[in-house]
Amino acid sequence: MVYQQKPWLKLYDPRVSENVCVKHESLYDFLEGAVKRFGDKSAFTFYGKVFSFTETKIIVDRLASSLHKQGFKKGDRVAIMLPNSPHYIFTLFAIFRLGGIAVQVNPMYVEREIAYVLDDSGAKFMVALDAFYPKVKRVQSDTTLKRVIVVSFGEERQELGEGDHYFEEVLQGVIDVPAVEIDPHEDVAVLQYTGGTTGVPKGVMLTHYNLLANFNQVCDFIYNTCENMPESFKMITVLPMFHVYGLSSVALCGIREGANQIVLPRFDVKEVVETINREKPFLFAGVPTMYFALNSQPELIKDSWLDKMWYVGSGGAPLPVEQAKTFEKLTGATLFDGYGLSEAAPTVAFNPPFVPRKYGSIGIPVPSTVVRIVRETEDGEYIDVPVGESGELIVSGPQVMKGYWNRPKDTEEVLKDGWLFTGDIAKMDEDGYFYILDRQKDMIIASGYNVYPREVEEVLYMLEGVEEAIVIGVPDTYRGETVKAFIKPKQGYTLSMDKIIQFAMDNLAPYKAPKEVEILAELPKSSVGKLLRRVLRDEEISKVKA
Structure with a gap:
């Protein structure tokens, strides 16, 4: 019962409560509260264009009114395929x-992936960047999609299909929005698609309460303990909002605190550093590959504003200790690591600014969260392992998802008796700090993005001449892991590495496509003929270590 006693609480700052306080009934109610508090303060700055909190709400209400007039009703889904922008x-x-329900669509998705998410979610509306519009239209006939609202950052306008409009066009007219009752614990706000062992992405159902709880948990850790937080402060919002890490831990936290978010649509080292030096933000959050990129340009960051920020955080993938030390040596800043997953909206634990940081640790659980390390007995029961021993990390807290969209069996596999089974192997030390050691799941984390081998393998099997395929993650000093495919060709077929890689690039988002391919006469199998991914993964890890 050691985990149930929450030994990490002794590390909490007195200004951080054991339990999170959620003051709002819905996410829109939360926005209204922020507008009342911050009014004409700058909320978002996007390449010189500034939107105040009040202006943000006006645009939100106009868009909601337009959707309502087009027949949108409670429970309908809207897909969003945009880079970071207001x-x-x-x-x-x-x-x-x-x-x-907002359906998060990764802007890097190819047509096959877009079609799948639209069809699976049943989205009737979509808001997409103009550059993605042709791809969306090519798959529309195979989906439930009825109308597309197009966002353009330039002056050029392409001709749109019947029923489609540019963003500015739909904001016209009198605001008429019906009152809608929200049950924050039951009503889904976001479908965050993630992969799985079945080879197809699953929609993680995050309720209003899941997200309200989680960004408040994060904010309590970071902001409640700052004695000198300026009344008006800036933050860099470059983590992609299409992933719940960037949405919850950055964008929504920024709204809660009244920050002026300097929004960048993509991560470019020079642009980010120049923006940091010019805007002098209060904090910055990124994924490990962003810090690797910063480390690769020491002359650019050694005298930057990075060491003057209140908090610099990393998440989304394991942070190598040596990379963290290099960043700190170059900048003088302290880099804090954390841990989460889409199914937990996403934050479970991280290193807050009020505790001594331990290299290699993901930190301590956020308020209202219990983390246990368990192992399964021969009888199928799960029991806690002693402190310092490894086992599967499981989570209980208000941020844990409602389940997977239309997938009750998959939901039952990971939600058991109120606990989320993460599939990650971890341990807790005597002080209450947690450490991720390995993954039970075959998931690959490449540049902060989740890649599920089965999905990549399914695509490779579509290539004529492929008899067997195994996909694994190979340790990579830059990406964290690189996707590698092992292929056994069918008899009589000749397959080249370049052809396989190109086929994968044509049918998968770039971060999912294998960067390496090895063609073998035979792939390892068990006595019953099951392909053994772990054998190849262990061999590759041994090569890297050697």
Whole structure:
């Protein structure tokens, strides 16, 4: 019962409560509260264009009114395929106001992946960047999609299909939005697609309460303990909002605290450093590969503003200790690591600024969260392992998802008796700090993105001439892991590495496509003929270590 006693609480700052306080009934209610508090303060700055909190709400309400007039009703889904921009926030909160569900679509998705998410979610509306519009239209006939709202950052306009409009066009007219009752514990706000052993992405159902709880948990750890937080402060929002880490831990936290978010659509080392030096932000959050990129340009970061920020955090993938030390040596800043997953909206634990940081640790659980390390007995029961021993990390807290969209069996596999089984192997030390050691799941984390081998293998099997395929993650000093495929060709077929890689690039988002391919006469199998991914993974890890 040691985990149930929450030994990490002794590390909590007195200004951080053991339990999170959620003050709002819905995410739109939360936005209204922020507007009342911050009014004409700058909320978002996007390449010189500034939107105040008040202006943000006006645009949100106009978009919600337009969607309502087009027949949108509570429970309907709207897909969003945008890079970071204020338009992302406008769209999200318009959906939340109507009681709809935002479907997160990765802008790197190829047509096959876009079609799958649209079809699986049943989205009737979509807000997409103009550059993605042709791809969306090519798959529309195979989906439930009815109308597309197009966002353009330039002056050029392409001709749109019937029923489709540019973002600015739909904001016209009198605001008319019906009152919608939200049950924050039951009503889904976001579908965050993630992969799985079945080879197809699953929609993680995050309720209004899941997200409200989680960004408050994060904010309590970071902001409640700052004695000198400026009344008006800036933060860099470059983590992608299409992933719940960037959405919850950055964008929504920024709204809660009244920050002026300097929004960047993509991570470019020079642009980010120049922006940091010019804007002098209060904090910065990134994924490990962003810090690897920063480390690769020491002359650019050694005299930057990075060491003057209140908090610099990393998440989304394991942070190598040596990379963290290199960053700190170059900048003088302290880099804090953390841990989460889409199914937990996403944050479970991280290193807050008020505790001594331990290299290699993901930190301590956030408020209202219990983390246990367990092992399964021969009888199928799960028991806690002693402190310092390894086992599967399981989580209980208000941020844990409602389940997977239309997938009750998959939900039952990971949600058991109120606990989320993460599939990650971890341990807790005597002080209450947690450490991730390995993964039970075959998931690959490449540049902070989750890649599920089965999905990549399914695509490779579509290539004529492939008899067997195994995909693994190979340790990579830059990406964390690189996707590698092992292929056994069918008899009589000749396959080249370049052909296989190109086929994968044509059918998968770039971060999922294998960067390495090895063609073998035979792939390892068990006595019953099951392909053994772990054998190849262990061999590759041994090569890297050697």
